[in-house]
Amino acid sequence: MALSPVISRLIEALRCLPGVGPKSAQRMAFHLLQRNREAARELARVIEEAVAAVGRCESCRTLSEGALCPVCASPRRDPLILCVVETPADMAAIDASTGYRGMFFVLMGHLSPLDGIGPAELGLDQFERRLDGGGIAEVILATSATVEGEATAHYLAEMVRERGIRATRIAQGVPMGGELEFVDGGTLARAIAARRDAS
Amino acid sequence: MALSPVISRLIEALRCLPGVGPKSAQRMAFHLLQRNREAARELARVIEEAVAAVGRCESCRTLSEGALCPVCASPRRDPLILCVVETPADMAAIDASTGYRGMFFVLMGHLSPLDGIGPAELGLDQFERRLDGGGIAEVILATSATVEGEATAHYLAEMVRERGIRATRIAQGVPMGGELEFVDGGTLARAIAARRDAS
Known part of the structure; x- marks a missing residue:
């Protein structure tokens, strides 16, 4: 060598x-x-x-230097809306490229019973306490559009609705700039099924 | 953020x-x-x-922890042949995938007067001393097949031949597995020009 x-x-x-x-x-x-x-x-x-x-933010579980991450520590965020994501990278992406200015909750994964990842591993006890603490009007479920992400969103939606809180899911359909010819069939089917009145 | x-x-x-x-x-x-x-x-x-x-090997100039790199320190290498390469990565590649068991000399670049890289920057004074030290029968010029690599090989070949030592250049032609249809014109032209008797 x-x-x-x-x-x-x-x-x-x-x-x-x-x-x-x-x-x-x-x-x-x-x-x-x-x-x-x-x-x-x-x-x-x-x-x-x-x-x-770097540890975890006490409030939203993202990776954070302080006890609270910059988002949770900010007085300018809207505490009425909570957006649930799978990873700190998803949180950073939504924060950087959308107008969303509510709070976040980071699962650090998705439900995956075969890998031993259940509600406890995703901090859903902490999520429940947050819902029960009051003051939340809407929970946006922004998990991935994968089988596991969908299952996780479904599970969370139940928890949220049980408490009389509105649960929403991010829209799925044809991505921006997506030429229909090259969009996969599953996405196209969903885009047709979830069609809306033209504006 | x-x-x-x-x-x-x-x-x-x-x-x-x-x-x-x-x-x-x-x-x-x-x-x-x-x-x-x-x-x-x-x-x-x-x-x-x-x-x-990590510093430089005193003998071949490659990156090395000790004063001599493992190749220069090895008693099993053939001291009669010296292979000149541009980078430590080139040296590692030749050592790992060819049967070459001679010595190396690493230029750490190629001649590039516009960037201020001349003979001194490539350690050619040290290279000359090595040639003059005797005991070298052949110098293989394994610089890249780029314009700068060719110019550097040409310059070195002169230095080597002046001292009555054999200077060789690595073969250029169609790469292994290269389907002719997808090989660039320059490479094809060189492969035709440098054709050899079929074995």
């Missing part, structure tokens, strides 16, 4: 990143060592710091 | 990796924090260690 042991270990360690195979890991390792040592040091520092500092 | 400051900084820091844009950086950051904190800590540790420990 032509590589020093610590370089091999660096390549191996970089493979913990999602989507990084042996080839990209090697490319990243050489890049860090050949051209960008200061950035490499900074990356190591920030990873350490983030792993040590 | 829905993200804690340290998470934003982690996303930013991950973008120093080659081929990592804002979306992948975010995905990597969430992956490290949600699922893989032990691997994240290990990654930080190994980056720090590699950046501190």
Whole structure:
């Protein structure tokens, strides 16, 4: 083997990143060592710091440095609406690209009994306490449009409606810019079934 | 913004990796924090260690932990042949997938006068000393098949031949598994020009 042991270990360690195979890991390792040592040091520092500092938001369960995440801590958000998402990435995407300014609840996954992920793992006890605490008029179910996401949304909708709170599901249909010819059949069928009066 | 400051900084820091844009950086950051904190800590540790420990091999200039890289330190390599490559990655690729068991010399780039990369930056003084030291019968020029790589190979070939040493260039032609229909014209032209007697 032509590589020093610590370089091999660096390549191996970089493979913990999602989507990084042996080839990209090697490319990243050489890049860090050949051209960008200061950035490499900074990356190591920030990873350490983030792993040590980041926990869960007490209110919405997203990844957060403080006890409350920036959204839950903000006085400008509308506390009447609660949007339930599967991951912190989904929360960031909705916050960044929609006009939504209500609160969030992050499941950190979806119901998946075969993988041992049930209501307790998704913090649904905390979700119930939040609903029972009052002051929530609508819960938007923004789980993925997958089988598991749909099942999770269905389960949550029951919990929400039982308490006399409005439960809504994000719209499904043809994506923006979607040419019908290239949209899959399932999506098309749903878009026809959920058609609305033309505006 | 829905993200804690340290998470934003982690996303930013991950973008120093080659081929990592804002979306992948975010995905990597969430992956490290949600699922893989032990691997994240290990990654930080190994980056720090590699950046501190890895320098250049005194003999071949590749990235190395020790004064000599594993190849230069090995008593089993053939000291008669020297293979010149542009990067440590090229050296690793040739070592891993060919039967080549000679020595290497790593330029860490190619001649590129417009970018201020001349003979000194590529360690050609060290290369000359190595040639003059004697004991080398052949120099394989394994720089890339690009304009800069060709120019560099040409320059090095002169240096090598001046000293009465054999200079060879790696073969160029149709790659393995390459269907002729999809091979570019330049490669095809070269493959025809460099044709050999059929075996």
